[in-house]
Amino acid sequence: MAIIKPFRGIRPIKELADKIAALPYDVMDSDEAREMVKDNPYSFLHVDKAEIDLPKDIDPYDDRVYDKAKENLDSMIKNRFYIEDEKPNYYIYRQVMKGRSQVGLVGCASIDDYTNNIIKKHELTREDKEIDRINHVYKCEAHTGPIFLTYRENKDISNIINEWIKREPIYDFKSEDEVCHTVWIVDDENTVIKINELFKSVEYLYIADGHHRSASAVKVGHIKRAEKEDYTGEEEFNYFLSISYPDSELEVLDYNRTVKDLNGLSREEFLNKVSEIFVVTESNEPVKPKEKHTFGMYLEKQWYLLEAKEGIFNPEDPVDQLDVSILQNNLLRPILGIDDPRKSKRIKFIGGIRGLKELERRADTDMKVSFSMYATTTDDIMDIADSGKIMPPKSTWFEPKPRSGLFIHKF
Structure with a gap:
């Protein structure tokens, strides 16, 4: 049984959503990121790749980079580029690229599900890349880039999502790469409860993309547990930001x-x-x-x-x-x-x-x-994860990639 829970999203004000939303930190190097943000002070790359706001010769893993990330995130919130929802909600995120739609549910997944292999993996991680994200997440006290999860489709969950996206979205914009991004907030309490219950019938979740981010989020959660001896398991650090897509929504590219x-x-x-x-x-x-x-x-x-x-x-x-x-x-x-x-x-x-x-x-x-x-298929990913085996490197490529900065989960 998988646990997906709502959260109080910290998200951009509507006027800045298109300027804040940024590609994931790991699809470009520091020089490319500097070029991307030179005319955009709102870009979330100022948080995800904060070395762009420091001297060019700085090591991206220097402690000052993580300090700068926290400073930039706190400043964006203080300057009201962001708002925080008053109660825990789910969010629906749709991307359309070249006419093809990809729709997922934004919520939080459990670090215990990760540890207990309810959330299944198919890729090895590198320690240096884990340490980088551990430092970033711990310093910012926030998950800023959602983990890309998939699951075998549940028709009842899909029906709720399909009905909800007939409503007015909170964001609707096109990014510079011609991908359309639309977000709805699921703030009806009965619907939230229903989604919670329906995910209990989802046996497993599978990491499609984001193995390093998920491993890092889990390790930060365990660090926070060690720091708080009387933790209950309900604290926000016991969960990490995710987007869950039914397998029917995903297309793996070659x-x-x-x-x-x-x-x-x-x-x-x-x-x-x-x-x-x-x-x-x-x-x-x-x-x-x-x-x-x-x-x-x-x-x-x-x-x-x-x-x-x-x-x-x-x-x-x-x-x-x-x-x-x-x-x-x-x-x-x-x-x-x-x-x-x-x-x-x-x-x-x-x-x-x-x-x-x-x-x-x-x-x-x-x-x-x-x-x-x-192209490798989603079924291949699930079969290999179910067998407890590891896929060869560079086996999958997902597009479109969910943008960072649209949803922040503070803990």
Whole structure:
């Protein structure tokens, strides 16, 4: 049984919502963030990446950065860029990108559900990235970026959401990337109670995106428990900000690869080795795979369709049958020498949102060969999490990404 609870949201005044809402902190570096905010003093990046308001040579993990984040957040609240709702509510957040809608319920999830694996994970986390967010959350005493959760659809919850979004929204704007953002506040007490009860029939929640943020929020919760010996479990630090989407609302995009060189092989030697593992067919047009276990490959201005031969993976193993695993285990590692894609400097990952042209551009300039992938599915994510296994790195890419700064959960 999953616990999702309402909270007293701290949220932008309507006039500033579009200016405050910012992309997640981890999709850009500090220089890119500085460029994004140069004409926007309201951007939430002043909180999420506070180093942009300090000297350029400062370490992003310096304590002064977290102090600045708290200072900026407190200032935005003090200057009434934000309001705080008087009672706990839920919020509905809809994004529309290129005609496709993604609707989720904003609330708070339980750190105990995370610890007890009611909230399931499919990705490993890095300690340095966890420490960064632990410091940020602890110093700000707030969760500022919602964790992206999914669950197997519950029709009763979906019906409530679908009825509620017929009402007047509190925010409705288009961001600079042409994504439309609309928010409704669910402030009817009976509806809030009904949603609470319905989530008790949701067996598991799954982290779609935000493993580092969720792990950090949980660790901060445990730190706060240690500081408050008489904690009851009801304190706000026992919960973290989340957006829960039914699996029917999500679309996982492809996460493509491009590699620097052919590992000392000639073009012919490389193609011969690939042909031992895959059926290789030349294509007169760019290849965007249309089914599992097929791949596009772009090499020296020529596209190829690769089809995995029988017997090179275990179809009963939820990880081994993933296309990212098939490519890694049968081509990237044994042929191109990419043993650890998380650490290798010879491979780059390109979100499917960039399109096939970007794969061509990279292979024609600073890289050598590119691979287009068939997207991992939400079912794949859930199956792997249910089996207690871990997905290979860079397996999923979600768009649109929920904006930070629209909802703040103070504890």
